Each structure stands twice: as structure tokens, then as C-alpha cells.
Amino acid sequence: METALITGASSGIGATFAEALAARGMNLILVARSGDRLQTLARRLEQTAGIQAIAISQDLAEPNAASSLAQAIDAQGMQVDWLINNAGFGDYGPFAERDRQRQLDMVQLNVLSLVDLTHQFLPAMRDRRSGTIINVSSIAGFQPLPYLSVYAATKSFVLSFSGALWAENKPYGVRVLALCPGPTETQFFDAAKFPDSFQAANSKLATPEDVVQAALKGLEDGVSNVVPGASNQFIVNVPRFLPRDFLLTAVEQRFKAPE
Numbered sequence: 001m002e003t004a005l006i007t008g009a010s011s012g013i014g015a016t017f018a019e020a021l022a023a024r025g026m027n028l029i030l031v032a033r034s035g036d037r038l039q040t041l042a043r044r045l046e047q048t049a050g051i052q053a054i055a056i057s058q059d060l061a062e063p064n065a066a067s068s069l070a071q072a073i074d075a076q077g078m079q080v081d082w083l084i085n086n087a088g089f090g091d092y093g094p095f096a097e098r099d100r101q102r103q104l105d106m107v108q109l110n111v112l113s114l115v116d117l118t119h120q121f122l123p124a125m126r127d128r129r130s131g132t133i134i135n136v137s138s139i140a141g142f143q144p145l146p147y148l149s150v151y152a153a154t155k156s157f158v159l160s161f162s163g164a165l166w167a168e169n170k171p172y173g174v175r176v177l178a179l180c181p182g183p184t185e186t187q188f189f190d191a192a193k194f195p196d197s198f199q200a201a202n203s204k205l206a207t208p209e210d211v212v213q214a215a216l217k218g219l220e221d222g223v224s225n226v227v228p229g230a231s232n233q234f235i236v237n238v239p240r241f242l243p244r245d246f247l248l249t250a251v252e253q254r255f256k257a258p259e
């Protein structure tokens with residue numbers, strides 16, 4: 001039986017990955033800060049899907065969290081066959097006015113922890129000539145986003161990093177996928193403190209189930225990245241056809257909080 005490590009599994013896209021992979025008969029290692037929510041999900045999936053699931057409460061924005069996590073998993077004698085680097089958050093507003101530590105924590109979680117976890121588990125996957133890594137990026141990774149400046153930059157990093165790893169690791173039988181969802185119905189917008197008026201304008205949200213199914217299809221197809229949904233696929237291609245400064249000015253207008 002294969003085992004999947006899923007970060008950010010306490011809600012949203014991560015919890016939905018847990019459901020989908022349990023339904024495929026995979027054992028799970030679920031990680032997030034909310035230990036109680038993880039435990040509840042783990043016990044439920046064990047009962048309904050007949051798999052084994054362990055819950056690890058860990059703040060992945062703490063430096064060295066990834067190596068602590070890898071050591072804890074190793075100490076239990078477990079092997080990670082699938083790594084789903086999903087934990088992440090955004091922070092809406094003008095960069096100069098937002099909390100400094102929150103921006104640094106975002107880079108730590110969305111980028112450094114993801115790179116470290118990948119480095120912890122990829123070598124063994126290559127040795128086994130088998131493994132799967134899904135890194136959750138975003139359509140925000142395809143261009144800079146005023147008022148989500150650090151977030152979009154972290155997702156751009158994830159998209160670039162994952163593309164390179166996809167090409168490097170194909171010969172080793174390790175699949176690497178950047179999953180780039182558009183707006184999806186999760187706690188993301190509350191966590192990022194989007195203004196309510198802005199959320200209402202974004203009424204067409206995908207479901208986490210659609211996003212996860214698109215990722216699993218992308219793995220089967222062997223592609224390097226997946227953008228779920230036709231409208232999102234259109235959006236990520238727009239920057240290729242517009243002058244950059246024109247685009248940035250238009251995006252600034254689009255992302256400015258409504259008065």
C-alpha cells in the first residue's frame with residue numbers, strides 16, 4: 001500500500017486530497033497546525049476507507065519544520081510515496097501596510113518548507129524509481145499580482161521550481177506536478193483577509209473536488225502543470241499577449257479593494 005504525505009490537510013484542497021487518495025486505498029500522513037481536525041479526519045478515513053492515517057500537528061512556517069517532520073516520519077518507519085505540498089496562505093493588501101512577520105512566514109511556508117520537504121523525500125523516490133510530488137501553486141503564479149505581491153511571487157516560485165523538477169525527474173520515474181487552481185471554495189479567502197466585497201465579486205468558485213480530480217488527471221497525462229477550468233486556462237494565457245506594464249496596471253485596478 002502506498003503512503004501519501006499531505007500538508008495543509010486540515011481543510012480545503014488538502015483535506016479533499018486526503019479523501020480522494022484514501023478512496024484509492026492509500027495510507028495517509030496528514031499535516032497541519034490544527035491537530036484536532038486532522039485527528040478527526042484521520043479516524044473517519046480509517047473507518048470509511050479501511051486505510052491507515054496518522055495526524056501530525058506541525059507549524060510548517062517554523063524554520064526546520066520540514067526536517068523535524070521528516071525525522072518523525074522516519075522514526076515511525078514510514079515511507080513517503082506521494083508528497084503533496086499543499087499548505088499555504090495569502091495575505092491581501094498593499095505590501096507596505098501589511099505585517100512584516102506575516103510576509104516572512106508566507107515565504108517560509110509557501111516556498112522554503114515546500115523546497116525542504118521536496119529535498120527530504122525526492123532522493124529516496126529517485127532511488128526507488130517511483131514517486132509522485134504535487135506542489136500546489138496557483139493561477140496567481142503566472143503574473144505579478146498587486147495587493148497579493150508576496151503570495152503571487154511564492155506561487156510563481158512553486159510553478160518554476162516544479163517545472164524544472166518535472167523535467168529532471170522524468171527519467172527516474174518520479175512524477176512532479178504543479179497544480180495551479182483558480183479561485184476555489186475553501187477557507188483561503190478568509191485566511192488571506194480579503195475584503196467581503198471583493199469575495200462577493202469572485203462568486204464563481206471551483207470546488208476543491210474539481211481541483212483535486214484535475215490534478216489526478218494531470219498526473220495520469222504526465223503533464224508538468226494543471227490549471228483546472230477553461231476560464232482559468234484563458235486567464236493564465238492573457239499575460240503572454242499583452243505588454244507587461246499595461247497588464248500590471250490593469251491587474252492593479254482589478255485587485256484594488258472596492259471602495
Ligand SMILES: NC(=O)c1ccc[n+]([C@@H]2O[C@H](COP(=O)([O-])OP(=O)(O)OC[C@H]3O[C@@H](n4cnc5c(N)ncnc54)[C@H](OP(=O)(O)O)[C@@H]3O)[C@@H](O)[C@H]2O)c1
Pocket residue numbers: 007008009010011012013014031032033034035058059060061062086087088089090109136137138139180181182183184185186187188189191
Ligand atoms: N482556494 C483558492 O482559491 C486557491 C487558489 C489557488 C491556490 N490555492 C492554494 O491551495 C493551497 C491550499 O489552500 P486552500 O485553498 O485549501 O485553503 P485553506 O482551506 O485555508 O487550507 C490551507 C491549509 O494550509 C494549512 N496551513 C496554513 N498555515 C500553515 C502552517 N503554518 N503550517 C502548517 N499548515 C498550515 C491549514 O491548516 P492549519 O490552519 O490547521 O494549519 C490548511 O489545512 C494553498 O497553497 C493555497 O495557496 C488556493
